[in-house]
Amino acid sequence: MAHGERTPFQNPVIEWVDQRLPIFTLLNKEYIVFPTPKNFNFLWNFGAIAMVMLVIMIATGILLAMQYQPNTMMAFDSVERIMRDVNYGWLLRYIHANGASMFFIAVYIHTFRGLYYGSYKQPRELLWMLGVVIMLLMMATAFMGYVLPWGQMSFWGATVITNLFSAIPLVGEHIVTWLWGGFSVDNPTLNRFFALHYLLPFVIFAVVFLHVVALHVVGSNNPLGVEPKSKADTVPFHPYYTTKDIFGLTIFLIFFAAFVFFAPNYLGHPDNYIPANPLVTPAHIVPEWYFLPFYAILRAVTFDISIPFTHIVLIEAKFGGVLLMFGAVFALLVLPFLDRSPVKSAEFRPMYKIFFWVLMLDCILLGFAGAKPPEGAWVYIGQAATAWYFIHFFVIVPNLHKIEKTLPLPDSIDAAVRAAQAHKAS
Amino acid sequence: MITYLLAFFLAFSAPVFAAGGETAKPHAPMGGWSFDGPLGTFDRHQLQRGFQVYKQVCAACHSLHLVSYRHLQALGFSEAEVKAIAAEYTVKDGPNDEGEMFDRPALPSDRFASPYANNNAARAANNGALPPDLSLMAKARAGGPDYIYSLLTGYQQPPADAHMMDGMNYNPYMSGGQIAMPAPLSENAVTYADNTPATVEQMSQDVSAFLMWAAEPKMEERKRMGVMVLMFLVAFAFIMYGAKKAVWRNKH
């Protein structure tokens, strides 16, 4: 075994363990002395924040699971029992329910930060792709968790989303029946959603571990997108980024606590306080805010796609929407191979910078389109925004480097930091 | 960049409500609610009056099945008073040693007794309309207590062009404008123990506040704890800001 350069610890117990299982050496290497670019801005806080959110969600979730009854006859009332009678049950549930939104906020900021600063580029392709996998798993987990309170939105959300799979040609109906374990969303569905909602966070945890391992192999990107070249470019992770991450986390927790304690139902929907009724669909079904852009893409395909000048339908509208929705995530997954520009940070890519902000606006627009009833102008706005989303990833990003004149990169992180300081001082 | 991101997420988190046709937007009573705002609390006297309205008027048709009699202690009733209130109701229990179900007076640990044995019985007694359970009404409708208050005070003569269905009543706050429930409150429908004049306005406010409590009984505890948590976190943020500055001093 090649662990010759292990430095002994003073504490005899730690030393004894470390000789046999070098976890302390590992911790020291990865979280204490780990060389980290010294020019992070606050957007680099959100990885750590997302990690803490995952832990909070798992901790509150396990305790909620101890009180919750995954049975259609009891689920709704058991949630209300948590709210009324379980000690601090209301707190656990509001943390968990709002925590899902906060987790997505952190992860979306984390993702857009990666898009802006080119964190998905060589050598971080796999790191980025693991991140996209985490996002997909989070979506599945959040969706199934939203079904558990068994309110009207839970039930009809589950019905609508599982019905997506019926769009798959030939086997669609069978897949939906299999997902339901019956002929409608019912007790077997609720049971398996509960089981999977409990399981998936641990799968997420495992993928997060791989994500962190990959990060520590290639090192962090930074706002300049210039790799560290010397010791002057980096600082040890502790105490520089431990203090900074905890400060950033505290600010985030203030935002989180404001929702939990003073507007706990602001991000929810009133209809989910009505027990599920399989005979009455609410007038207007909307998913949770973090799914709205995807929901808009799903609804954008309102027409069958056929061979031109014939009536042979290639892709039904329903299936087209499903394909596009998964395509939207797929675009993120393959992004490292679409973007050919060698320059990472948008700070040095004047054209990409503009397109980044246009994409951001496009996603906001998709969010609004997903929230509105599919009527009138919003149908067309949703379709246009969907089209732009795919044009951005599959037309603009792969070709931009051919025409874009990038700005000169600084020699090193240290040089850029010093120049900025000198500029500030003058 | 950070400012843009914040703007992005604030814009995104705006609540999304159905565009509800001609339904009128619910409004709060003049002067708002005692429980408004981050420090607002329930008015115990108002809750007790609201409970009286629920008990003497609403409970004839509407259940409150997520609330137990013991919860009423939060309204300021003593343990003995709660026991006496519970004993006014009968609940089904059993089976006893002979295998029969039997009626007994309710105990504080029982849930509020429902006016009908089941939903079908409730529909049969109300021309096919089901009076909804009121436990969560103040959270299950956009507008919450404003909606309940507006609905109760919003009964009017239907406009000339309205096509009213048989047995329906006009109320602009109900989605679709038609509601099966006739105006439930009339002047002096209850006699308040504290001599508050029992106007429709007053009773509507009181029962809306009571239903807000029924839907969110831990609201005061939540806000109290929230103030403490925020104070702690803000103090912690200042400390960590100082710590971060001190650590980074020789680097930046």
Add this chain to the structure above:
Amino acid sequence: MSSTTPSDPSKRDFIVLTGQAMMGISGALFAWPLVHSMNPSADVLALSTTEVNLEPITQGQAITVTWRGKPIFIRHRTAAEVESARADDGADLRDKQTDAARVKSFEDKEQSQWLVVQGVCTHLGCVPLGQKPTDMKGEFKGWFCPCHGSHYDTSGRIRKGPAPKNLAVPPYQFVSATRIKIG
């Protein structure tokens, strides 16, 4: 970090230490609601009284009711059983208690014919035998725990076997001459 020399080390140490202390406090404060949520909830605590009608229980008969999910033994003791329990008050008892201390009274009249105990062996929580007429009642004619062989007498006191204590008397009172309320 020894390699960095801050301008004012004592101030830095103070603020970092305060930060660490507050982190510890916030961790503990967050842990409490999580832990406390596993304690009995309000609805569980509210259900903790049970009323029992004693009328149908004839002398020599015993019934088992549940209170807080646990079996409660109610035995209508015969005069002979009361007599033998009293006689053993002075015996060599592991958990010294007189029979009179294990029964209650109603309107100043001792209800010594009624013995109410938790039917949970004080050794490791099994339910002792002795309620049904056909059950083994053990050497002391009270109860016998089949798990590890503890013998209880007609007052529910431990007489032989590994159990350390007498069968516990739950909190209860007579609401009338023929009704008790447990809890």
